[in-house]
Amino acid sequence: MTIYVDAAADRRQLSSYGQTMGSAHYWVGLAILLLVFVRLAVRLFIGAPKPQSTMPKWMAFASRTTHALFYGLLVAAPVSGLLAFYVWSWMGDVHTWAKPVFIVLICIHAGAALFHHFILKDAVLRRMLVPARDPVG
Numbered sequence: 001m002t003i004y005v006d007a008a009a010d011r012r013q014l015s016s017y018g019q020t021m022g023s024a025h026y027w028v029g030l031a032i033l034l035l036v037f038v039r040l041a042v043r044l045f046i047g048a049p050k051p052q053s054t055m056p057k058w059m060a061f062a063s064r065t066t067h068a069l070f071y072g073l074l075v076a077a078p079v080s081g082l083l084a085f086y087v088w089s090w091m092g093d094v095h096t097w098a099k100p101v102f103i104v105l106i107c108i109h110a111g112a113a114l115f116h117h118f119i120l121k122d123a124v125l126r127r128m129l130v131p132a133r134d135p136v137g
Contacts, residue, residue: 026085033078040071052122063112070105073098 014022048067051060077098084092116124 026081029078029081032074036071036074049127052124054122066105066108066112070109073101073105077102 051063055063077095080091080095080098084090084095113125113128116122117126
């Protein structure tokens, strides 16, 4: 797979380092897409943990919305990258926007987890870090 820098009048081949990093980016993106589909299948068949019953409705809504945005972005980023590589180069602009959007979502997610842990002092962060186990018996 040969990767090119694609500017309007400048189509030059990348260095071997650029080729390696481009190839790694490609395969990591495909792996992420596959793992997202596996994760979505697990959520579909097993389900997601229920929000705490004491959580206000707006927080539960914000949680569901943020997670939906994460899943949507985790599918849209690799798909737009593939479309940019194989079909429409303009999809590269869409693919490029994934990074700052991911950064914002990650900050919101981490901030919310820390808010729950240090301000509300509830078990949300613990539930994120330690998976629940079904009681035996």
